[in-house]
Amino acid sequence: MSDVVIIGAGIHPFGRFDKSYEELGAAAAAAALRDAGVEWSQIQAAYLSRMYLPATSGARILRRLGSTDISIVDIEAACASGGAALRQAVLAVRSGEIDLALVLGCEKMPRGFMDPSMIYSAWQIELGMSLNPAYWSMRAKRHMHDYGTTERQIAKVAFKNHRNSVHNPNAMYQKEFSLEEILASPLVCDPIRRLEICAPDDGAAALVVASAERARKLGAANPIQIAACCHTIARYSADFRCPADSMSATADNPGPTEVAANQAYERSGLGPKDINCFEVQDTDAFCEIEIYESLGLCALGEGGRLIDEGVTEIGGKAPVNMSGGLISKGEPVGASHVGQIVELVSQLRGTAGKRQVEGAKVALGHVLGAGGNCAVTILKR
Amino acid sequence: MTAQNESPRVPVREGLFSGPLSDLDRVTLAGSRCSSCGETSLGSKTLCANCGKETVRDIALGTRGTLWTYTVVRHRPPGNYKGPEPFAPFGLGLVELPEGVRVMAPIHCDVDKLKIGLPLRFKPYLRKDDGREVVAFAFEMEETEAANV
Structure with a gap:
């Protein structure tokens, strides 16, 4: 081939x-x-x-x-x-x-919030189930309950990405916020706050x-x-991102990120340890923590530790969202993954300026959204 | 004909409820159980949501469950939201029912009382909508629990 x-x-x-x-x-x-x-x-x-x-x-x-x-x-x-x-x-x-x-x-x-009729049924909109961040927040709450992930760890992801964006002239917000400012920003849906979510643009x-x-x-x-470019839809109950009305307590299908990433790892012959930098779907700051785990950067439940240890900062072992992520770039949906790839191409060419991951040879882009749609692309120079 | 068909009441979503809409005390959520893969999913269906086979039958889901996860919606949801006016923050959660299905539902209780594992009870209710009575649903705290907290 x-x-x-x-x-x-x-x-x-x-x-x-x-x-x-x-x-x-x-x-x-x-x-x-x-x-x-x-x-x-x-x-x-x-x-x-x-x-x-x-x-x-x-x-x-x-x-x-x-x-x-x-x-x-x-x-x-x-x-x-x-x-x-x-x-x-x-x-x-x-x-x-x-x-x-x-x-x-x-x-x-x-x-503002995306037009809910694009993805939700009329009855879900009427009952108040049409706020995307509500779904992300429910995932965060359960993760906090199961693994002890904290609001501070979630805020640290937003802190890292906002700080990275200062060096990205293509980001919508190029502004650093302190951890205290992030934790003091209003709750949108508990436990996710305004400075921890991305905006459409x-x-x-x-x-x-x-x-x-x-x-x-x-x-x-x-x-x-392009060492791999894979796209998948989540199997039954493997994702309740939105617009889910229920999920199974018994089915145990792999989530969309696991499926797309494993396909991409298999096709490229590369694993998470071979990859020097990542751009991932931080629709909300918690989501990035969960993606560390789904991409295999750490074991299930250890995503919070990764952000605490600085592993995913530029200069860390596995830098994530050098561009500032969706939290600072916004999410112009159709342009989002292509924009990630533009960022990763510049990382692999060594032209990313202050965002540069030194010596980057392999890079991964990841997007995830409605209906459990997920794509993972692996690039190599 | 069943009482459901004689009633002028309509469900907020077709196939969501089991029992006569004229008597809310006998209404539950409807489920679909598959004899091939064993999965139970929310709502009446002709094909299994998991394996796609036709080996499904409608069942009435249990009316008591526990809160598996939740959030507090603090912004008015976009679009044609028909909750209480003026808008007030409300709980939204996944309620785990004994049949092995977790149902997304508004939780009618003081948002400060929400916690994972909270015992909850199914609560169908009526909403007036263009002269029709629409049956909608939520979950609420068990009375015993409410009395204790």
Whole structure:
């Protein structure tokens, strides 16, 4: 099987902008093409990851780069949309049918909580079950009960990610908060607080993906190998992220992160100990603690210890969310995973500036959301 | 015809309840038990939510359970929320029932009394909605427990 590589990466900052989604998306796509040294007319297929944009958004955005007759499709898999889109590009290139593709993630979202009718049934909305953070919070409460995880440990994750974001010009919030400020911010849903959750926003990110052979022919200076790109949906009762109405007390299926990560580890021949840096779905600060465990960075129940020991800080053994994570970047859903990959490409190229993990050779991106949608991508230089 | 069909009352969700809606004392949550994989899931179903087989039958779920996890919703939920006005923070939890299913439900009690393991009782109630009576549900603290705390 031929290797699939990333030869170009581009991003439009995440935040809130007085621009159309077409402008945001086209800016990121043009940046990725420029970075790859490739013309739009050379691209053979394009995949748009988005959740909240209208039909044919991919075609509407990309016609700004010039008229074309290639296949352009929109892909949606909730918070894992970017992984699902990248996976389609990888499969198409690996099949040999094409050897140069564009993956674009783009979103423009209103302020405040997401429109619940996108994922919840009418009766759940009526009964007050339509607040996403409520689900994350219930997971946190149970973890605290089972393993002694503390509110302070959860706050430490938010502290780390907000601090990392200060060096990321593409983050929505680039502001450090003290642990005391985080713990004094209002509860949204106990035990999760306002400075511990991510907000929906606008943003776009893009990648130029090629076969290794095409990359050589193009003279790509620093191709980054996609060692694995896996997407899964949780089995029955393996996740109650949202919009669950119940779960089983007896079924014991592996969770979505375990499934996607184990697939990615198997396909890449790499394990968590081989990976130098991670970008993961910190929709809330607790979620990151749980993901340490699901990705195999530590045993079940030990996620709190990892943050206490500084293992996941830049400079630690397993740095997580060098970009500042979703907590500081916001979550423009369709752009989220593609944005993570742009960050990880810069880490592997050694161009991440003050966020740089020294000598990073292998990196992992992870997203997780509604319906137990999860994607894990492993990159290698 | 059952009393359920004669009643002008409607369930907040089809297939969620078992028993006549005209007599709330006899209403429970409905479940679906699969004889192939043994799983019980919430609501009446024609296929098992776990294994997808047709070997399911409707059962009435128990009315007493314990709180498996919870949160306090401190912001008004987005969309067409029909809880008490003005909005007040409320408990939301997963209630573990004896049949092996954990049900997401609002918990009607003082939010300061919420704790994992709390004994709870199913509480169907009526809500007026465009002239119709809608049967909704929550869980509440067992009376004995309420008297002791």
